[in-house]
Amino acid sequence: MGDQVGEQVGRVSLDGRVVIVTGAGNGIGRAHAFALAGRGAQVVVNDLGGAVDGSGASGAAERVASEIREQGGLAVASTDSVATVEGGAALVRKAVDEFGRVDSVIHNAGILRDRTFGKMADDDVTAVLDVHLGGAFNVLRPAWKHMVDQKYGRVVLTTSSSGLLGTFGQASYAAAKAGLVGLMNVLSLEGARHGILVNALSPTAATRMTEGLLGDLADRFDPRHVAAVATYLASEQCELNRHILTVGGGRVGRIFLGVTPGWYSGPEPASPDDVLGAIGEIRSLDDHIVPRSGEDEVALIQKVLGA
Ligand code: NAI
Numbered sequence: 153m154g155d156q157v158g159e160q161v162g163r164v165s166l167d168g169r170v171v172i173v174t175g176a177g178n179g180i181g182r183a184h185a186f187a188l189a190g191r192g193a194q195v196v197v198n199d200l201g202g203a204v205d206g207s208g209a210s211g212a213a214e215r216v217a218s219e220i221r222e223q224g225g226l227a228v229a230s231t232d233s234v235a236t237v238e239g240g241a242a243l244v245r246k247a248v249d250e251f252g253r254v255d256s257v258i259h260n261a262g263i264l265r266d267r268t269f270g271k272m273a274d275d276d277v278t279a280v281l282d283v284h285l286g287g288a289f290n291v292l293r294p295a296w297k298h299m300v301d302q303k304y305g306r307v308v309l310t311t312s313s314s315g316l317l318g319t320f321g322q323a324s325y326a327a328a329k330a331g332l333v334g335l336m337n338v339l340s341l342e343g344a345r346h347g348i349l350v351n352a353l354s355p356t357a358a359t360r361m362t363e364g365l366l367g368d369l370a371d372r373f374d375p376r377h378v379a380a381v382a383t384y385l386a387s388e389q390c391e392l393n394r395h396i397l398t399v400g401g402g403r404v405g406r407i408f409l410g411v412t413p414g415w416y417s418g419p420e421p422a423s424p425d426d427v428l429g430a431i432g433e434i435r436s437l438d439d440h441i442v443p444r445s446g447e448d449e450v451a452l453i454q455k456v457l458g459a
Contacts, residue, residue: 155186155376157223164387167192170251171386172243174198174234174291175261177212179359180310180382183375184258185216187383189225194251198230198243198261204361206235206263206279226251234261235282240290244298254298256306256386259288259332264361266321277324284310284328288335296348305348308385309336311396313354316407333396340394341445349393351385353378354407356400372401394444410440411449416456 171188175181177199185195197217201210213229220227230246232239247254263283265276288309299305314322315329333352340350357375358366366373381399384390396407415433417426427434443449 155183157186157189157220157225164384164389165191166387169255170194170247170253171256172196172247172254173258173260177201177216180355180357180375180378181260182216183379184382187379189220189227191383194226196230196247197227200231200233204264234287234291237290241294243291244294254295257291257295258308258382258386259291260310261287264325268321269323280324281328285331288332299348300346303347306386307350308382309352311352311354344393351392352396353382354396354398377402408442410442412437412440413452413456
């Protein structure tokens with residue numbers, strides 16, 4: 153879709169930075185790879201090259217890497233599967249062997265096995281969890297060591313409105329995508345003191361994964377809209393941590409978790425009838441906060457109890 157490395161100058165720079173993009177052989181990841189290379193990054197284009205359901209393999213990663221190189225960018229291909237510990241380790245080793253370091257990881261690889269819950273095969277659960285959620289652990293655990301040593305890193309995880317808000321027929325996919333937000337919540341806390349910032353993207357883009365799903369506006373959802381935001385999040389200029397940015401068709405917004413002060417039953421345990429009676433107050437979103445960690449909820453509870 154009109155990807156170009158080109159000559160681009162701007163405030164967001166990845167000059168000299170090494171970025172791993174998983175699932176960069178197609179769709180959104182491919183757009184990420186071009187956008188990053190356009191800002192000077194040395195890109196490790198990782199892709200197993202399978203079909204949408206994860207089956208098979210092709211030369212997608214090598215195609216993207218050589219196109220970037222032909223346009224004057226810096227890129228190498230990796231065909232390691234992120235779904236295994238060994239694949240993740242080999243991918244990070246490749247980045248270090250080729251370019252000497254790892255500055256940013258964009259974990260974007262993904263597969264789909266849409267089926268309603270009652271009809272899922274065992275493999276529809278494990279294969280999806282292994283690529284999306286397992287993949288994040290398999291790549292980030294070896295990459296983390298390098299980022300901690302160099303006291304710098306940027307991590308971009310790819311979540312989904314399916315995981316955060318729900319989509320019919322996507323139980324394993326949604327659970328994996330929500331799991332990535334749990335991972336972000338912890339890594340953003342653990343990484344901050346090492347100069348590592350961790351954020352997530354919730355994209356909408358016209359790719360083979362969304363074929364036939366975006367209706368009349370499909371051609372407005374160019375993956376490059378998402379790639380611009382990913383490039384920013386992967387850059388030194390990004391100072392955000394623990395944000396979920398929702399991106400598609402040129403709109404960029406934020407998805408967040410809120411916690412309400414809720415209802416206080418008093419020091420004695422409430423009865424189920426008390427809970428029933430207070431359900432309106434319990435459900436109310438009034439005065440909610442957007443916590444920066446679990447500690448913020450503890451502080452809120454202390455405030456409610458002290459009031
Ligand atoms: P896509 O199918 O075009 O790209 C996904 C890539 O991941 C493929 O090239 C595939 O070969 C690769 N991949 C799959 N398993 C792999 C493995 N084990 N190791 C390495 N690479 C592997 O799909 P698209 O749309 O570009 O999706 C990119 C990411 O964005 C995915 O994580 C997807 O779940 C997510 N997403 C996409 C949305 C959209 O609107 N297209 C909506 C919400 C989330």
